[in-house]
Amino acid sequence: MKRSEHSNDFSTPTRQSMVAILMIVLKTYRVLVRNVWPFLLLFLVKGEGLGKNHWIFFLIGAALIGMVYSIINYFRYYFYLDKEELVIESGVLKRTKMNVPFDRIQTINFEQNIIHRLFNVVRLKIDTAGSSKAEFQFQAIDSEIANRLRNVLLAKRKMANPTIEESKLDIEVKETSYETIMQLDLVDLIKAGAVENHLRSGGIILAFLYWIWHNLDEAQINIEDEVGSTVTSTVGTGVYLIFVLAILFVFVAFLVSMVKMIITNYDLKFLRSKRGFKINAGLFTKKDTSALDHKIQVISWGDNPLKKLIGIKDLRLKQASSIELNKKSSIRVPSCSEKHINLVRDTLYGKGATDGIEYNPIDKRYFYRNGGILALLLTLLTSLLVYFNLPMQATIVGIVGVVLVFTFYLSYKKKRYGFNQEMIVIKGGAYGDKTEMLPIYKIQSLSKKQTPYQRRNELANLVIYTASGKVAIPYIDDSVAESIFDTFLYRIESDNKKWM
Amino acid sequence: MRQYILNYLGVRSTIYMQEAPNKQFAEIEFSNHQLDETTLPRVAYIEYSPLEKNLLKANLIWTTLFFTIGIAIVLFLQYVIKLDGLVNYGNWVLLGLMALFILSATITYFGFFKKSYAIREKDIIFNTGLFWRSSTAIPFNRVQHCEVSIGPIDRMFDLSELKVFTAGGSNSDLKIEGLRPDTANRLKDYIVNKTGIDEEE
Known part of the structure; x- marks a missing residue:
């Protein structure tokens, strides 16, 4: 922390705030206790022969080792900025060096709990694209340094990958005011x-x-x-x-x-x-x-x-x-x-991104098929319960069944989908309403799926995969599905907008 | 175009026609203004390539091997170890295993012919599923990366697997097994090349 005061560009190693030592110590103790508590319990119950003094020495020893370990850990954990990447070095015995290219940095998040707020520090988390394990965090770092780091990283990232957004870099980065x-x-x-x-x-x-x-x-x-x-x-x-x-x-x-x-x-x-x-x-x-x-x-x-x-x-x-x-x-x-x-x-x-969208219903066989199978199963179950003379259970299953089938009906009735040149909108819900909306160019891949029943009835499900999960349009005409499939593919392939 | 690409790729597979669509596309009620629907390239009219016959062979051999070992173990337990349950019901277990074997071999056999793929100028499409059909398309400008893997079993049958990854999660990735290694590598190079061009634009 001290070292970084004379370097605004983070080219020399920057450590966490001193407050972090406290947090690392606490964390080390927590890990220690979590791992050895069965032994501790065992000794407390059965190991009375050892005598009280041994116990106190043992505990103090463990606590000291934990503390020393945490302090070394603090000093051996730092980051600095290289030409094109953020370098993080860590580890007490086994040193690891992680290099994160600037354009791979996805999010920079700050968190504060009560201790953080007391000392005016933040927990810094940096998330990268690709593997999930490359994520790293700093327990505590001065808010001011953290903010500066965020700005520097954003600026560097833009220089590394100028296609993301054009020009006016400096003004935008410095602008941190929020509305x-x-x-x-x-x-x-x-x-x-x-x-x-x-x-x-x-x-x-x-x-x-x-x-x-x-x-x-x-x-x-x-x-x-x-x-x-x-x-x-x-x-x-x-x-x-x-x-x-x-x-x-x-x-x-x-x-x-x-x-x-x-x-x-x-x-x-x-x-x-x-x-x-x-x-x-x-x-x-x-x-x-x-x-x-x-x-x-x-x-x-x-x-x-x-x-x-x-x-x-x-x-x-x-x-x-x-x-x-x-x-x-x-x-x-x-x-x-x-x-x-x-x-x-x-x-x-x-404004007007969703103008001109016509909302289409899905096929009624969505309800007939799903509701029908459900009704059949629950009727069977109810009759079985009645047969075995369990009227109470039969009533409950019957009521649940009616509610479920009705829920299916509502969800069929409310399902609507539509799209225009730019956007896809899918509406749904059963008792409430739900709307999902995405621009077509955010689609990653498309899939048309058919069960044997749907194939017989010339129906299909269309599944739209995005980088944040999938969205489905169930039970639409096979030919319509095919046509949407073609249209969306055309849109994605003819659009050069970056999806991220 | 496809022929051109196939030549480019050197794919030496017989052309395999998809069942002709029995509907008139012009009659479809589907509104999507501002774009002439009829001029769009259509997935329905693509000629798909089948996978290598070796894949079927490999899969059938492995299914047979798996069940043979399973049946051998049951027989061993029944007659040599004389396990209580199996002495009485062993024949039923064997019968069940046989039925499962026939079923899985049948599904493997017929399922093979439902698997096919196509490469277009701007995307790759893969069809699969005997009962639950699915056809997935990945535009090249959404490909994250692409790899060819050849396992020990694959090598025995001169096969390889092409994997195309997107950011849409594992469900949206394409895994096409049953390609000859040289085909798979050419496809990979083609896709990577295409992805690169799109990036530059």
Whole structure:
């Protein structure tokens, strides 16, 4: 850190901030404890013969070795900029040298947790294209140095690969001011948390309850006995109990989604720079994620019935990533309004990018086939349950079946696809609405798939692969699929725009 | 054009006609304004090349070998080791294995004829699947890299595998096995060359 003060260009080795030593020490201890805790436990329980003193010496020794190791590690971990690459050297015993060419650097992310904020440092993460293992991070580095490094790297990268964007390099790099698109305060978050998909949180709780139940069972504690001893009647209290449990369940699910929403999105700022979007949020750890325009492959937004009620949507900006379909690489902005989404869309693709798109439905056999098979299976299951005299289970399966088939019907009804010269838009959803949108030139490859049933009925699925996952148009006319296939291929091949 | 490319590549395979489309394309209801649909190059009219017959041979031999070993093990356990379960039900297990063998050999055999590929000026297309058909196209200007691999088994049958990678994840990558090594290498060079030209533009 000291050395870098007299060098603005990072040509001499730059180390992490001194604060990092603390973090490395803590991390080393954590790793140590995680790896040897069974032995520690064993000795604590069984090794009393060794005597207390030995123990203290042993622990102090381990702690000292850990600390020395961490400090050496700190001094032997640094980076510097070479002519065309970022060089990172690390390792205590085994030295490794990693060279990252400037044009391979994909993202530079800053993170801050409470300790970071105390010392005004950031955790620096640099992500590269290609292999996922080339990612590296600095535990702590002065915010100022980090910012300067980011600017230098961006400038160098442009020089290494000038085709990405033309001219005006210096002005753009120096320009770090952000325009706020939207901001969420606590009230917004509470609103957004209240209309989250509680079924998902409910699922987590159910799994947890099942786990507890299972363990209690293992421990031979019979819940029915415990509960049953305090109540007398069977049927009435049974229903009452289920009712109370259901309310409790809904309440807890609600609370879980609320807490999750507030922790991850506290004080959320959705920002716009000249070349990309940035999101900054978090209660305990302030996270800074940016998505440059050219890295965004697909945008999607959606809602659920609750969200529709108060008019908010969830927006996702999906970025190209080395790690396939990773949620980390997609930016999620909760609680967007129609206005924000239109703004993002217009900034990314220009006004009127989706003009003139005709939305087509998919074939009804999508519902007949999928719903039909599902209905058949569930009817069979229900009849079996009835046959074995399990009316309760049969009713549940029956209701679930009807709901599922209805969900299929809705998802068929809402599925729409359309495209124009530039854009592809796919709409869908069951109880809520979902829209996915991507420019045609972002397509990586195309696939037309047919099941035997679809072949008999001259139908096909069209799968569109992008660098941030795939998008599918199911059950369309085979000839239409073929025609779209040809059109898209033509568009990709005749367009020289860089997809990234 | 295709003939030209084939000559260029020196592919010595018989031309294999795809089933003729039985529909009139002019009648299709499909709107896509501002571009004359009928002038677009069509995937449906491409003549696809089959894979080398050696691949079928290799696959069938390996299937046979696999099941022969499996059956031999069962027989060994049944008559030499005299494993309890197998003494009673061994014949059923053998029957099941035989049925599986016939099934997998049949699928291998007929599935082979559904695999075909085509190279156009600007993309590569690969068809596969006996029951669940799929046809995947990768434009050359989206190719990340390209490689030819020859495994020990491949070498015995004078075969190799061409892999074309995109940034679209492993599902969208093409893996065409059953090409002669020289063909595969020429295809690779052609694709890499094409990718390079597109980059420069």
